[in-house]
Amino acid sequence: KLFFLNATKVYCISKYTKSLAIKLGVPRDRIFIVPVGIDIDQIRQGLSNNLHIDHKIKSLKNQSENNIIISTVCRLEPYKGVDKVIISLPLVLKKIPNLVYFVVGYGPDLRRLKKLAKKYQVADKVFFTGYVSDTDKYFIYKLSDIFVMVSRESRSGGVEGFGIVYLEAAFFKNPCIASKLNGSVDAVEI
Numbered sequence: 001k002l003f004f005l006n007a008t009k010v011y012c013i014s015k016y017t018k019s020l021a022i023k024l025g026v027p028r029d030r031i032f033i034v035p036v037g038i039d040i041d042q043i044r045q046g047l048s049n050n051l052h053i054d055h056k057i058k059s060l061k062n063q064s065e066n067n068i069i070i071s072t073v074c075r076l077e078p079y080k081g082v083d084k085v086i087i088s089l090p091l092v093l094k095k096i097p098n099l100v101y102f103v104v105g106y107g108p109d110l111r112r113l114k115k116l117a118k119k120y121q122v123a124d125k126v127f128f129t130g131y132v133s134d135t136d137k138y139f140i141y142k143l144s145d146i147f148v149m150v151s152r153e154s155r156s157g158g159v160e161g162f163g164i165v166y167l168e169a170a171f172f173k174n175p176c177i178a179s180k181l182n183g184s185v186d187a188v189e190i
Helices: 002-006 015-024 040-048 055-063 082-095 110-119 132-141 164-171
Strands: 011-012 031-033 068-073 098-106 128-130 146-149 174-180
Touching: 002 055, 011 015, 011 098, 015 082, 015 146, 040 132, 040 164, 040 174, 068 132, 082 098, 082 110, 098 132, 110 128, 132 164, 146 164
Parallel strands: 011 031, 068 098, 068 146, 098 128, 146 174
Antiparallel strands: none
């Protein structure tokens, strides 16, 4: 806190992170928002490289062109909201039985999320890819029909300051589903 209070300028990545700085007591006239973006040339370069996507992902798309693919790309932390998506899948699958969910990333919440998928009997519809390269991540965005990440604030302090993944997904024309509780609102137009 002292670091922020003594800084002559504080640069934030979203209105939300600006609000956090204000709560710390940083004067408003020392806070500046620097909009973040994505490197479109890097994405295009990544897509032009050979794709080394996991066999499960390739075979899933080949099994049925009718699959609706939703995806989340994140570090698997409890506040990212992947659990909320998994818990909602049984209800969603009643209306959209050909839906599959790609959870792209790795983190401390992986084991709990896998247990949730089994508990809610959707383990055959949820694919945990683990860590993937940027190239493979771009390919997953390209395969996806919808991107979802419904982050929330956690008791341990985890929070979505912005959410660059929403911009990446939007580059691939994925509609994005996000929460309105954090920096996601600067990345996703409501």
